[in-house]
Amino acid sequence: MSDHRRWEDDLAVYALGALDPGEQAQVERHLATCAECRAALADLRVATDALPRSAPPVPAPAALKRRIMSVVESEAELLRAAGARADQPAETPAPGAPARRRWLGGLRPLPVLAAAASLVLLAGVAGYVLRGAQDTGPRERAAVVRVPGAKATLQVRDDHGTLVVRDLPDPPPGRVYQVWLQRDGQDPRATRALFSVRSGAVEVPGSLRDVDQVLVSAEPPSGSVAPTRAPIIAAQTA
Amino acid sequence: MQLVSRGDPRAFEAVYDRHCGAAFSLAYRMCGARALAEDVSQEAFLSIWRSGARYDPTRGSVRTWVLGIVHHRAIDALRRHTVHDRRRASDEGIEERFEAPERTDVEAARRDEAATIRGVLGALPGDQRRVIELAYFGGFTHAEIAEMIDSPIGTVKGRMRLGLQKLRGSLAAEGAAP
Numbered sequence: 210m211s212d213h214r215r216w217e218d219d220l221a222v223y224a225l226g227a228l229d230p231g232e233q234a235q236v237e238r239h240l241a242t243c244a245e246c247r248a249a250l251a252d253l254r255v256a257t258d259a260l261p262r263s264a265p266p267v268p269a270p271a272a273l274k275r276r277i278m279s280v281v282e283s284e285a286e287l288l289r290a291a292g293a294r295a296d297q298p299a300e301t302p303a304p305g306a307p308a309r310r311r312w313l314g315g316l317r318p319l320p321v322l323a324a325a326a327s328l329v330l331l332a333g334v335a336g337y338v339l340r341g342a343q344d345t346g347p348r349e350r351a352a353v354v355r356v357p358g359a360k361a362t363l364q365v366r367d368d369h370g371t372l373v374v375r376d377l378p379d380p381p382p383g384r385v386y387q388v389w390l391q392r393d394g395q396d397p398r399a400t401r402a403l404f405s406v407r408s409g410a411v412e413v414p415g416s417l418r419d420v421d422q423v424l425v426s427a428e429p430p431s432g433s434v435a436p437t438r439a440p441i442i443a444a445q446t447a
Numbered sequence: 448m449q450l451v452s453r454g455d456p457r458a459f460e461a462v463y464d465r466h467c468g469a470a471f472s473l474a475y476r477m478c479g480a481r482a483l484a485e486d487v488s489q490e491a492f493l494s495i496w497r498s499g500a501r502y503d504p505t506r507g508s509v510r511t512w513v514l515g516i517v518h519h520r521a522i523d524a525l526r527r528h529t530v531h532d533r534r535r536a537s538d539e540g541i542e543e544r545f546e547a548p549e550r551t552d553v554e555a556a557r558r559d560e561a562a563t564i565r566g567v568l569g570a571l572p573g574d575q576r577r578v579i580e581l582a583y584f585g586g587f588t589h590a591e592i593a594e595m596i597d598s599p600i601g602t603v604k605g606r607m608r609l610g611l612q613k614l615r616g617s618l619a620a621e622g623a624a625p
Contacts, residue, residue, distance in 0.1 A: 217608055218601070218604035218605055218607070218608050219604065220608075221604065221607040221608035221610075221611050221612075222582070222589045222604050222607055222608075224611065225579065225582040225583050225607055225611070226518070226519075226522060226582065226583070226586075227582035227583075227587065227588050227589045227592070227607070228588065228589065229588050229590065252612075252615060253608075253611050253612070253615065254507075255615045255618065255619070256611040256612075256614040256615040256618065257583065257611065258507060258511050259564050259567075259614070259618050260564075260568075260579070260583045260584075261469070261473045261511075261514040261515075261517070261518060262469065262510075262514070262557075262560055262561060262564055263476075263561055263564035263565045263568055264469075264472040264473045264475070264476035264477075264561060265472065265476065265558075265561060265565075266468060266469075266472050266554060266557055266558050266561060267468075267471055267472045267475045267476075267484075268468060268471070269467040269468055269470070269471035269488065270471075270481075270485065273467070273471070273485050273488060273489060274463065274467065276489060277463065277489055277492050277493060277496075278456065278460060278463075280493060280496075281456045281459055281460075281493075281496050282456050284454075284496070284497070285454045285455070285456045288454040289454065
């Protein structure tokens, strides 16, 4: 009981979300071991759960729903395009498992140059170049982009593709964008095309002959063998 | 419990339609500005969508859960703003502004419920109601509130406890407990 008395006030502050992070962690550690305080907190929650419902009703703007649903629809499309497991982390390779290494066998961690400029060329990656965003190709495919405000198109000439991106956000800290090739019904295949530009053109390595879509996701600097994040760009090749 | 099937926009839309009014009202009550309230609501609903909307029914109703997410997002947003803005919003928020036109029975019921809870809150002693509102709607910590109202931290904490306990009792008496 004495313990409970000591914690009573802190539980009220905790229920209101008004403790600082250190105190909050302390209360949570105590709650894990004290049934009496958990019951007291549940009682206080009756009051704090009512507080948000006291807000005077204000109709949500129709434009808000349009914005949210536009993001939701484009992300759902990306999920469908990339397959159900696309946003699941890649499995940890078993020790000595050679198959996973094979995809990017020779690829070393790449130094990402300063991203202040709008165009960055990553050293050490052979087979593709980044060019100015003004390039145009004979056939242009609009891509679905998960990030509001950003745009991407896939330009296809013969069997080769160039992905043109505009106004992407910087990749998350410690990550670069990686290009993937996917045939319908199959897992995305890794490419060595890694980039961190916000606007520019990325040549897609290899032929697009057996590829249904080109995807982009944010991956560790050395690239991944399977996507570890949901793709932010999906472009159909035909 | 999976509230929204992974990647099913229609299931998400149903959750949005059902709870967007209460969510936006709370965001607006806390932020005191439409643009910020819209940002907060958008962040909250997109986090529900992206997390696969994992909802634990043992922790309360879906509405309580959605509003909890909105509350956290609003606190994050408020803590990025100046004390002045936050204080103004928490001061003004109790008044009815931009009252929704009464269009449906659901909205009418929600408005009645909000008015009842505000009545119960308004019946608390002023010093208790004030610290509860500053904490919950203003996003202030107990230490910030103590400084703001020039009272010892222990006093602020005690008022919060007494106020919440009274509020709980009054809500039960009004039949307005969640």
